[in-house]
Amino acid sequence: MSGPLRCLLDKVVARRIMEALLKLASAQDLIAEEVDALSLYERSDVRWLQLFMAPPTDHILARLVLSTPYAPLIALFRTRAEVARPTRYFKRWSRRLRDQGFTREDAAILALGTFGTSPAADVLGMHFVATLDRPMLNHWQTRQRTIQERLVAMQRQLDPPYRDAFLPQIRRPENIVQETQSSQQMLREGEADYEV
Amino acid sequence: MEARLVLPVSVEQVAVVVRQMSRADRERLLDLVPDLHQIARQAGRGRLDEGTAAVERARTEVTQALAGRRLSLDEPFLGELTLGQYLRLPDQERGRLWDDWGQVDLEDLEELDVRPAALPAR
Numbered sequence A: 001m002s003g004p005l006r007c008l009l010d011k012v013v014a015r016r017i018m019e020a021l022l023k024l025a026s027a028q029d030l031i032a033e034e035v036d037a038l039s040l041y042e043r044s045d046v047r048w049l050q051l052f053m054a055p056p057t058d059h060i061l062a063r064l065v066l067s068t069p070y071a072p073l074i075a076l077f078r079t080r081a082e083v084a085r086p087t088r089y090f091k092r093w094s095r096r097l098r099d100q101g102f103t104r105e106d107a108a109i110l111a112l113g114t115f116g117t118s119p120a121a122d123v124l125g126m127h128f129v130a131t132l133d134r135p136m137l138n139h140w141q142t143r144q145r146t147i148q149e150r151l152v153a154m155q156r157q158l159d160p161p162y163r164d165a166f167l168p169q170i171r172r173p174e175n176i177v178q179e180t181q182s183s184q185q186m187l188r189e190g191e192a193d194y195e196v
Numbered sequence B: 001m002e003a004r005l006v007l008p009v010s011v012e013q014v015a016v017v018v019r020q021m022s023r024a025d026r027e028r029l030l031d032l033v034p035d036l037h038q039i040a041r042q043a044g045r046g047r048l049d050e051g052t053a054a055v056e057r058a059r060t061e062v063t064q065a066l067a068g069r070r071l072s073l074d075e076p077f078l079g080e081l082t083l084g085q086y087l088r089l090p091d092q093e094r095g096r097l098w099d100d101w102g103q104v105d106l107e108d109l110e111e112l113d114v115r116p117a118a119l120p121a122r
Helices: A011-025 A032-043 A055-066 A068-082 A090-099 A104-114 A134-155 A175-196 B012-020 B022-030 B033-064 B083-088 B092-101
Strands: A005-009 A048-053 A081-083 A128-130 A169-171
Touching: A005 B083, A011 A032, A011 A055, A011 A169, A011 B033, A011 B083, A011 B092, A032 A048, A032 A175, A048 A055, A055 A068, A055 B092, A068 A081, A068 B033, A081 B083, A090 A134, A104 A128, A104 A134, A128 A175, A128 B022, A128 B033, A134 A169, A134 B012, A169 A175, B022 B033
Parallel strands: A005 A048, A005 A128, A048 A081, A128 A169
Antiparallel strands: none
């Protein structure tokens, strides 16, 4: 792997983070899911984990930032989460996922995890999609093998770099925190061995 | 060296089966695999520590971003609601509002071409 791990926040996880920031700013208590989402948000940094939000989330933030009191919080959120943009083949893959029984909205988020990029268009796809949607998660897990086969079949017709697209791992925020901690630990140990 | 069994199905598929089990069957599973108790306890403790630290870091960042000022719950939010009214809504209702406010259909967006050397997510 080169470059940081990339994680796309689905709409609910992004909302949980934003609501957590609003609650901290107004001295309110957080619920467990907000703490888990905030833990993921706080894990992000340039070297290890890069967060992305979907365009609909960015659209809401753009409305909220017009209100002066919230502008600093929106700016804070945007320092850690870039907007993911659909790449070529996004729509085709989204249709394939709908054929596997995902709703239009779920299929679009999952497709953005494979055929999504940064504003600089220098990456292809995400390593993780963070979600709290248990039914979608279960459906993904049961259909994953078939989905993988469909992606491989579609990739045969594509040119590089799209031919190298991967399926993201669909995880709850707390699982991504654990998994990125383990990866980071392993990489650090590898670096220490190399230095020795 | 410990011999490890290669599962014929993925851990995710095992998890789907476990989630469909009755409580009695899950308790029986814990009796049969006592290691799970210890792993769950350790993971729970770690998560709590991680969560507490994350909240404190975020609280500091928020305080700095707002220059020490606290947001009033009477502050106008979106959709003619105050912040307090919004935060007090049931989760389902807040989710519905976000659906309304974030009306961008991803399918309507233009597809971009990534750079030839774009990094795949391997």
